[in-house]
Amino acid sequence: VAVYLSLFTYAFAAYDSRWLFRLTAHHLDTRMFATVFGGGGEKLLSSKSAPPPRPKPPRPKSPAARDSSPLSIDRLTTAIDSSSIRSKLNAKLFGPGSPALPNGAPASNIGSMVEQTVLRWVPPKKSLVSFFSSKPLTNVRDELGVEYDSEDAVSEAAESDDEQLDENELAPQHSDPSSYAWAILRLALVKQLIFRLQQFLSLCGQESCDLAANAPRIDAIMKVLALWEISLAEDVRNVPGGCPPGFLPRSTVDVTATSGPSLHKYRTIIEPGNTPFETDDPTALPVRRLWAYLVRQEHLMEIFIRYIFSRKQPDKIESRNDQTAGVFGSALPEAYKIVQREQDPLVAFALSQTNRGWLVVSTGRELQEMDISSILDGNKLDWLYDTTELDIALSEMKKDPLKDNDDYQLLMEKDRKESAASFMTAFIVDRSRKALPKLLKRQVSGIRRIDAHPSLPYYVSGASDGSVRLWEWGIGQPLYTPRPASQYAKVTKVTFSANGNKFAAVDGDGLLCLWQVSHGMPIRKPFFNQKCHSKSAADVRFLGSASSLLVTAGYGSGEQNLALWDTLLPNNKAIIQTWSCHPEGASCVMYLPQQQTLISGGRHGEMCFWDLRMRQLRSSIKAFDNATVKTLVGDPNNEFFIAGSSDGDIKIWSQDATPQLVYALSGEHAARGGFSLRQVGGGNVQGVQQVFVDDQQRVFSCGADCSLKLRALPSILHSI
Secondary structure (H helix, E strand, C coil): CHHHHHHHHHHHHHCCHHHHHHHHHCCCCHHHHHHHHCEEEEEEEEEECCCCCCCCCCCCCCHHHHCCCHHHHHHHHHHHHHHHHHHHHHHHHHHHHCCCCCCCCCCCCCCCEEEEEEEEEECCCCCHHHHHHCCCCCCHHHHHCCCCCHHHHHHHHHHHHHCCCCCCCCCCHHHCCCCHHHHHHHHHHHHHHHHHHHHHHHHCCCCHHHHHHHCHHHHHHHHHHHHHHHHHHHHHHCCCCCCCCCCCCCCCCCCCCCCCCHHHHHHHHHCCCCCCCCCCCHHHHHHHHHHHHHHCCCCCHHHHHHHHHCCCCCCCCCECCCCCCECCCCCCECCEEEEECCCCCCCEEEECCCCCCEEEEECCCCEEEEECHHHHCCCCCHHHCCHHHHHHHHHCCCCCCCCCCCCEEEEECCCCCCCCHHHCCHHHHHHHHHHCCEEEEECCCCEEEEEECCCCCEEEEEECCCCEEEEECCCCCCCEEEECCCCCCCEEEEEECCCCCEEEEEECCCEEEEEECCCCCCCCCCCEEEECCCCEEEEEEECCCCCCEEEEEEECHHHEEEEEEECCCCHHHCEEEEEECCCCCEEEEEEECCCCEEEEEECCCEEEEEECCCCEEEEEEECCCCCCEEEEEECCCCCEEEEEECCCCEEEEECCCCCCEEEEECCCCCCCCCCCHHHHHCCCCCCEEEEEECCCCEEEEEECCCEEEEEECCCHHHHC
């Protein structure tokens, strides 16, 4: 490793394309290891053993000897057997030249073949420097399409030293280290160096995870090379203007190549004679050979495709200025929009709290789990806007015909506003395959509410048939069905407690039910079952980290539409406070833990703020005109809360003693015109259905426009 890196560093600093080609083209395999380091070997020798001499016939014995003791006969037989064994061992170890068998030994192996394995030391054939300086086995003319013989390198170097460029003459690309072509070559060379070192370490039986303990210096070198790769990639991206025009003689993309690998359309870069160094200058031949070799390496091809065919992206994505401008002058970034191909409304969703990026959505006809982690990584989103970057990303994906469906598409605000399947372009479909890889689809109808467990890979769903089910991510069948279908009214809200040991559900008959969640234990009947509102219940929330205190919102007699519950008390005393508010009932409720305040929304667009310590109304504001407050949610950092209306508007307020309007998203989920039988079958979906804010201040929302939108919010502390 030390010698290889020393040679590479020298050639890399001197831009010696001949040495760089030899260092990168030599394969570090078992043949190279035997050539450079030698080792132990086995040799099988086989020969015909020499016939041992015929033993002399025994002397006749006297009758007295025959009558002697049998012990003498046994000693003679034992001696003959031991001599035979010794002679066989000698023949096995020393071959045909072994001593002859003693007299009296048996001659049963006369003329047989003797095979023996000899261990011997195989000395190295070349030194490391000699190996790397030798000519690689690559056929330059046939495989690379370059007419160049490395044996002429000495004469070419002498000629190049005699040539001098005029002061006003521009240096050609092959001799200009600051050129765009050499910037790409430097990045490809470092990545090829890392690849060769990983090959050698794998040959030596070293895993990358064990390098820090077994070879700390090599581990430090690999980390330095990784930093080199990042720095060189940044240098290529920062070249003014990106790839210059006419960089390659032929740089057309075969858009007709729809079948096969996604990178097949860029095969023009491996055609013979298609390099940036096509000139009659003989000094360009070594660089041309180096380029032709590197561009044909499969693991390096994406580098050349990315930096030759990708268009340069702007530094910042333009923000929307229409209808999303903040009250204090700031603007929001554009939103990502997930739609269903058949325009089914997305009525509910949940994000996994254990596997970040896992999303489940309900259309009222099915549950679809998908992975959106790729669009949550804000540093690697070039493929969202660039066809070349998307092709590279798709080439790294494994296709699964059971999961790779086109039912859900990812749209951007600058895409066509018509999102029907007939308006879907091939780029949008391919982009959606990368952004929304499918995990599991369940044909379950009627799911209207979903909530994810805070610490386990579970989520609970409530349906319009009154059923409640507990699901595990990636598992087809529900773990438990705490409440069967067709026995209760439709479920209007389900939610987990902060610690996840309980979940609650309310329905259209005003019934509140709570279940205990134990890992590995079946969920049976609810341990708390109470009529919370006489007519209907719309929302339920646990208060902060408590799992026994919760608040419900609904429509009851005497306008007692907000109730505070303590499930540790007896059922007849569990309700500890009610409030009369919101004519025609409260539609939603939320809790602000820092201010000990409840916020309730009404059917006429009003929001009421209740002081839990004083148990009285603190203030009220008019949030929407002629629209119902459909949902209320706060962010995990306790900086703001969000209200959504039945008209599809979303407003963001600060969590101050006197809330201030920070952002107003008009028509974010407004119902579109037209008539659809699917929407009639899916039920009445109006305005904003659900809003969720994660710990990165990203807002997820779905509603009547048949979409789920993701929008990143700037910090409210910087906006006010």
